[in-house]
Amino acid sequence: xxxxTRPDSADELTGADRFADILGLIDAARRRxxxxxxxxxxxxxxxVGAYIDRKLxxxxxGDGVVDELAATIASRYPGLRxxxxxxxxxxxxxxxAYPGGTDENVPPVVTQLPWTHHLVVLGQARHxxxxxxxxxxxxxxxxxxxxxxxxxxxxxxLRADARTKRASSALVKVGPAALDELKNAYSLEFLGxxxxxxxxxxxxxxxxxxxxxxxxxxxxxxxxGSEFPIQVGHQDFAVDxxxxxxxxxxxVAFELKVRKFEPEDLGKLSFYxxxxxxxxxxxxxxxxxxxxxCATGDDEVVEYALARTTxxxxxxxxxxxxxxxxxxxxxxxxxxxxxxxxxxx
Numbered sequence: 001x002x003x004x005t006r007p008d009s010a011d012e013l014t015g016a017d018r019f020a021d022i023l024g025l026i027d028a029a030r031r032r033x034x035x036x037x038x039x040x041x042x043x044x045x046x047x048v049g050a051y052i053d054r055k056l057x058x059x060x061x062g063d064g065v066v067d068e069l070a071a072t073i074a075s076r077y078p079g080l081r082x083x084x085x086x087x088x089x090x091x092x093x094x095x096x097a098y099p100g101g102t103d104e105n106v107p108p109v110v111t112q113l114p115w116t117h118h119l120v121v122l123g124q125a126r127h128x129x130x131x132x133x134x135x136x137x138x139x140x141x142x143x144x145x146x147x148x149x150x151x152x153x154x155x156x157x158l159r160a161d162a163r164t165k166r167a168s169s170a171l172v173k174v175g176p177a178a179l180d181e182l183k184n185a186y187s188l189e190f191l192g193x194x195x196x197x198x199x200x201x202x203x204x205x206x207x208x209x210x211x212x213x214x215x216x217x218x219x220x221x222x223x224x225g226s227e228f229p230i231q232v233g234h235q236d237f238a239v240d241x242x243x244x245x246x247x248x249x250x251x252v253a254f255e256l257k258v259r260k261f262e263p264e265d266l267g268k269l270s271f272y273x274x275x276x277x278x279x280x281x282x283x284x285x286x287x288x289x290x291x292x293x294c295a296t297g298d299d300e301v302v303e304y305a306l307a308r309t310t311x312x313x314x315x316x317x318x319x320x321x322x323x324x325x326x327x328x329x330x331x332x333x334x335x336x337x338x339x340x341x342x343x344x345x
Contacts (some may be wrong), residue, residue, distance in 0.1 A: 038111075038114050042111050042115050042118070043110065043111050045091045046106050049092045049094045052066065053095055066085055097131055109135060109136075121134050124149075133156075154189065155331065157332075166303070166306060167179060170310055170312040181247065181248060183316060184316055185318065186217075186316060186317075186319070189319065189320055191205040191320060198258060225241075230276070241256070245289075249284070250285055255268070255292050257294035257295065259295055260294065266292065266306070269313055273289070290312070292315045
């Protein structure tokens with residue numbers, strides 16, 4: 001009989017497999033070192049911006065002195081990048097966007113994002129409230145620089161506006177947290193769907209790009225199942241997409257419609273929520289929430305339909321292409337004007 005040697009024995013392990021634990025320790029230490037350097041670098045930029053701002057505001061310096069500063073730094077530290085005249089003024093803008101700290105104590109929110117993220121926000125978000133939104137969400141959702149740029153390009157700030165969310169009174173009673181976690185519109189441009197597509201096309205594309213869809217939903221969403229089976233009486237039904245939200249501690253059912261919203265859609269979704277609560281919800285979980293994701297919806301029809309429903313539901317639209325920059329800009333200006341009026345009042 002031929003003796004078989006186990007391939008996973010210690011003698012057989014070589015290279016990365018053999019030293020996986022040590023390599024893991026090195027990788028973790030490098031990540032911590034990178035994060036520590038980033039914290040110090042961003043804090044430095046804020047302090048430099050604060051110093052330049054003080055000098056310019058008090059007229060001790062003119063703009064030309066900033067040019068001298070940039071030249072002096074370049075001479076003193078050859079090869080050190082990031083301290084050009086343009087970047088020094090960006091540091092001043094950076095400090096102005098996050099006032100309230102001191103040279104010793106930088107505002108905590110400042111150091112929770114890399115400098116590249118801050119540059120994206122400063123360069124593309126024009127209003128204080130908008131900037132605060134993207135910084136807060138980038139920290140919470142751990143967006144990469146690329147995802148942050150995508151969220152700004154798709155108007156995430158507008159899509160998260162609580163005043164435009166079409167939610168039932170039952171969902172509002174769940175609390176602000178529930179509304180904060182849901183959007184009035186979801187951008188699905190990454191699916192690459194043609195203008196004319198079926199529900200099956202949309203469903204299939206979402207499953208194929210599930211990771212990106214969850215990024216769009218929010219990191220607390222956990223996928224439970226597709227066409228999740230529900231049995232009521234002797235009949236079988238299926239929820240298009242079922243998720244669990246860790247923060248809200250409840251199931252979230254998504255129903256997909258590629259057409260405009262119809263009032264009867266809410267009745268079907270409410271039925272599913274009742275079945276989920278009776279048959280699937282755990283004792284420690286909160287009542288299930290439903291999201292009807294449709295192509296379009298008449299605001300008045302949606303309002304009437306939501307007025308009498310007793311289920312915690314929200315009607316949201318989905319967009320398969322990026323909004324035109326001109327349209328996005330106009331909507332942002334409307335938002336800025338509304339915020340200005342609210343402050344004045």
